[in-house]
Amino acid sequence: LKHHVDVISEPVLPNCSEPVCTGPLSNIYCSGKLVHAAWAFGLQNTCPGDMMLQSPDAIINALNKLEYPLKRDDFKRFCSQNFAPFPYLKVAKLIDWTEDPPNLRRVKDTKLRSLAKRLNGIWKFLGREFDDKVREKPEIFPVLPVPNPFVVPGGFFQMYFYWDSYWIMKGLLFSNMTVTVRNMIENFATVIRYHGFIPNAGNIQLSRRSQPPLFTQMLADYYQATGNETFLSECLPLVDAELSWWLANRSVVVSTDSSQHYTMFQYRAASNCPRPENYLVDLYNGLKGTGGAEFIWSSIASACESGLDFSSRWFAYSGAHSPVLKFEWGRMSYASGTKSSTKLILYRADSFKLSLDFIPDSKYSIRTNKILPVDLNVFMVWNYDTAADLYHSLGSDSKSQKYRKMADELWSGIEAVLWNEAAGVWFDYDLAKRKHRRKFYPSNVFPLLLGRAKSQKADRVNYYLRYSSGGALDYRGGIPSSLDRECHEQWDFPNGWAPSTHLFVESLRLSSNEDLYEIALQTANKFVRTVYNGLINPSGKRPAACWEKYDIRFDDGRPGVGGEYPVQMGFGWTNGAVLDMILRFNIDDEESFRGFTFMYNHAPYALLVALVCLTFSVWCVFKILRNRRVTMRSVAKGVWLSTESIEASRLIDECDEDN
Structure with missing residues (x-):
């Protein structure tokens, strides 16, 4: 099947008003004729290239001189004259890595210790730093370089990423790598000084959307591990800056039936154009979706900002193009559960015809911008409480009291808007329909992370998980990202992910409820066993690896499925989350690890x-x-x-x- 056209009759641009990035590189790397032509010609992996050979103005002038109808060979020649491949990063030696950190010796169970040792060994393969040329001439590269070495997620993800780094740092602290953690926090401080917030990653294409805000927690973890008050005082102004940015740019006032008003938070990316990293699929989803193209494109970017790209959590539960309906258009048909690839033909009058393999999905109904998510509001209360604690430790009571008050007010909103009394748990809230989205997601229990919920609500959550969640606790490999079997998105069933698993476990562990603590322990055991089997005891012909996501229907370590890219190995946040769970539950434990009770599913x-x-x-x-x-x-x-x-x-x- 042909994946590109040979001629473009005329420039075709999406009708959108907020570009994916701003500045002189916007019309080169983020949107416009160049991005569209690169995707139409099937050259998006090499053009625009890593490094510009001309100034941005010179490249735009050369682009505007291209004559239409534009031939593929002419565009390839333009690309080779204006761009060159160049690796932004080089391997970095992490100077504080050791083969046998103290925590490793404290793990009594031999299988757990062997797993922790293997995970600790992975760090030295994930260290990166920017090439000197990128630092010296940043204006010719579409990235924001940072000064210090850092740890990448691995696989396809060879760049610093925001929320991945929270769990990476958790694992680095297990490995006693406080120098590397400090370096990474300093890098993010540099990013905040430049942008005013921390974007999704270091690439300019991702610079107008963030990810779950966890910088405050990174700093708190480092401070708890080192007690370095000087560094804390240097970084707290950056905490102020980031939290202020979220309040100014991602807050929304929500009114309840009792006429109370609460300032709460939602993921709401600034751009409303197709993403350059998946341009044609976004273009098609916007043109065919409900709610208007700009709303679809913005909601897609907002879903990426949530970290859960993509999940049924952000889609309509009913109505046109919801995942449970069947629809047909032209030669394309889709029924729930179908994964067959379909040849898709896109027409635009006399401009061009494009053929590509297309797996129908439900992003037509995406509505992230209309959803008030539990997790983001929990993160913001957590950040406010943590900032209050950090300022108090430095003797700044006025700042501490300010943040404590903000935490109290937002917690009141969570209780009033997101708590569902009938179900006994917290749910996301649909701002347009003014009702809860009553499906299971791990984030339903995240408010327990804050230590603010009353014991009666913890009891209700325990009942919900055991008897009303739809069987969320029934899987051998861990906790599912959702129980939605229709969407086939990577943050849906049957996939389980380290970050959501870790937050789920921590929420229950910190609930002060014995029954929930037992669920936390069981869930941690399941996931750690799954990772162990995938890395040390793989079944079938799968390579021994630590994966970014797992199929939690099984505990043999098989990787998860779905998504816009192949499943990746490495993997930074899985390493970190598992090491932290070992630290929480199994350090100095004389008993054998209960997670390895049954390991006979391979033969x-x-x-x-x-x-x-x-x-x-x-x-x-x-x-x-x-x-x-x-x-x-x-x-x-x-x-x-x-x-x-x-x-x-x-x-x-x-x-x-x-x-």
């Missing part, structure tokens, strides 16, 4: 063997109870060797103690 006859072993274990226990003269330790050893089941050996040990 072809594993289930049969497991049933035989379980039957044998039950028979042994029965014999023990009937005959106290049975030699307990020999039986226990036999069960352990046959099943590797900690739980079975624990039961037998209890019988031994009874004797």
Whole structure:
């Protein structure tokens, strides 16, 4: 199938008013005739290139001199004359990396220790820094260079990314790499000084959208690990700047039925044009979607800002183009659950015809800009509370009181607007329909992270998770990103991700509710086991790897599915989240890690063997109870060797103690 055209009859530009980026490089790298032609000709991976060979004005002048109808070969010649490939980054040595950090020695369970050791070893392969030429001549590159080495997510993602770095730093602190963490915080401070906030990543194409605001938490984690008050005092003004930016640019006033008004937050990217990284698909979604093209394009960018790009969480639950309906257009048909590739022909009068493989999706109904999300509002209360604590530690009581008041007011909004009394949990809120979006997402429980919810609400959340969530706790590999089986987006079922899993676990762990703590422990155990199997004990022909996402229907470590790019290995935030969960639950723990109770799902006859072993274990226990003269330790050893089941050996040990 041909993926490009050979001739463009005339320039075709989307009708949008807020570009993806601003400044002299905007019409080169973010929108306009150049981006459109590159995608239409199938040259988007190489043009515009990494480095400009002319000034921005000279490139635009050369572009405007191209004659239409424009041939593909002529455009390729223009690209080669004005751009060149150049790697922005080079491998960096992380000077504080060690093979055997202190926390590693504190992990008693041998399997957990081997996992932590492997994850710690990955850091040295993910260190990057900007090439000297990028620092010396930043005006010819579409990136914002930062001064210090940093850790990238890995795979396709060879750049600093905002919210990925929060979990990366969690893992680096486990590995006692405080110098690298400080370097990364200083880098983000540089970014805030330049932009006034932290964009999605260092590429100019992502510079008008942010990601979940976690800079305050990065600084707090570093301060807790080092006690460095000098560095804290230097960085707190940048915390002020970022939080002020979110208040000025992402807040919305919400009114309740009781006529109360609350200032709350939503993801709402500034741009309303197609993304240059997926231009043609965005263009098509905007032209066919509901709500107008600019609204669709802005909501797509806002979904990227949320970090969950993409999820049914941002789509219409009903109506035209919702994921549960079937629709047809031209030669294209779509029914829920269908993943067949369809040849799509785009026409625009006499301009051009484009053919490409297209998997129909539900972004036609995306409405991120109409949704008030639980997680973002929780992050902002968390940031306000944390900023209050940090200022208090430096003796600045006036600043501390200011942020505490802001946290109190926003928490009142969360309770009034997002809490659903009937369901006993918090839900996202549809601003247009003025009602809750009552589906399961891990973020439904994130308000527990703040330690502000009353014990009665924690009890309600416990009931919701166990009996009303639709089975969210039932999967062997961890917690699903959603239970939506229709959309096939990467932040939907059956995928589980490290950041949402970690926040889910931390929310329940900090709830002061024993039942929720048990769910947190079980969820952490499941996910850590899944990562262990994928990295150390992979099944089938899959490579041993730490993945960006996992299929949580299984605990054998198989990677997740879906998305706009192939699944990536590395992977920064998975490394960090797992190391932090090991730190929270299993440091200095004399008992074996319960997460490895059952690991027999790889072999072809594993289930049969497991049933035989379980039957044998039950028979042994029965014999023990009937005959106290049975030699307990020999039986226990036999069960352990046959099943590797900690739980079975624990039961037998209890019988031994009874004797």
